[in-house]
Amino acid sequence: MRSKIVAGNWKMNKNLVETEALLTELSAKLPDTDAEVMVAPAFVNLASSVRHLESSTIEVIAQNMHFAESGAYTGEISGDMLLNIGVDTVIIGHSERRAYFGETDEILAKKVNTALAKNMRVLFCFGEELEDRKSGNHFNIVESQLKNGLFSLEQNAWRHIVLAYEPVWAIGTGETASPEQAQEMHAFIRKTITDAYTTSIANNVSILYGGSVKPGNANEIFSKPDVDGGLIGGASLVADDFAAIIKAI
Ligand code: PGA
Numbered sequence: 400m401r402s403k404i405v406a407g408n409w410k411m412n413k414n415l416v417e418t419e420a421l422l423t424e425l426s427a428k429l430p431d432t433d434a435e436v437m438v439a440p441a442f443v444n445l446a447s448s449v450r451h452l453e454s455s456t457i458e459v460i461a462q463n464m465h466f467a468e469s470g471a472y473t474g475e476i477s478g479d480m481l482l483n484i485g486v487d488t489v490i491i492g493h494s495e496r497r498a499y500f501g502e503t504d505e506i507l508a509k510k511v512n513t514a515l516a517k518n519m520r521v522l523f524c525f526g527e528e529l530e531d532r533k534s535g536n537h538f539n540i541v542e543s544q545l546k547n548g549l550f551s552l553e554q555n556a557w558r559h560i561v562l563a564y565e566p567v568w569a570i571g572t573g574e575t576a577s578p579e580q581a582q583e584m585h586a587f588i589r590k591t592i593t594d595a596y597t598t599s600i601a602n603n604v605s606i607l608y609g610g611s612v613k614p615g616n617a618n619e620i621f622s623k624p625d626v627d628g629g630l631i632g633g634a635s636l637v638a639d640d641f642a643a644i645i646k647a648i
Pocket residue numbers: 408565569570571572573609610611612630631632633634
């Protein structure tokens with residue numbers, strides 16, 4: 400059975416003091432849930448966040464990592480550095496990394512391979528831009544992002560993959576995909592994985608929806624059968640909102 404997951408991507412927000420304050424508030428407000436709850440603070444605050452949440456069920460995850468083991472990559476962070484501080488799940492392929500930092504499918508596939516080789520869990524993001532949706536090309540785009548990023552993986556590797564479908568036009572814009580659009584794409588993603596692998600792999604991978612999920616729309620989106628949770632940006636920075644979204648799952 401696939402797990403339900405709600406992950407908060409804090410992006411480049413919150414300094415150390417603010418991070419600890421938000422974690423404290425979130426821990427206090429965390430509703431009872433069967434879902435896995437994750438937060439991704441900025442790199443500089445990861446180690447302290449892990450310590451802060453030592454006795455909590457909230458998992459601390461990273462927003463990114465480099466594909467190389469170590470070496471002359473100024474400003475980058477390796478998988479081993481994350482593991483060493485107790486972080487073993489990493490977001491790879493967020494649309495902001497693709498758009499602003501030139502992360503191509505090829506680079507992302509390398510990152511996925513490195514993370515999986517270290518037994519890390521990968522939360523792999525993908526999704527079409529507005530023009531793709533307008534021109535009816537969204538299924539092709541999503542299929543090619545999946546293929547290029549993940550379809551050379553061995554079957555076993557899929558146990559360590561979580562998918563996050565995030566239509567770029569819905570990220571941080573206040574515009575959400577309708578629950579029907581999310582369901583339609585998530586079903587398509589499962590079918591694409593069934594065709595490339597097996598039905599059981601497709602049915603066991605958690606597929607999160609991301610893009611302007613808020614307390615007001617989470618219930619409806621999460622009620623769709625192929626939506627297994629959410630990757631939450633803006634609303635995860637407000638403890639009450641994030642707690643309400645966790646409650647909705
Ligand atoms: P948003 O961001 O919830 O602010 O739209 C989602 C994301 O970027 O993961």
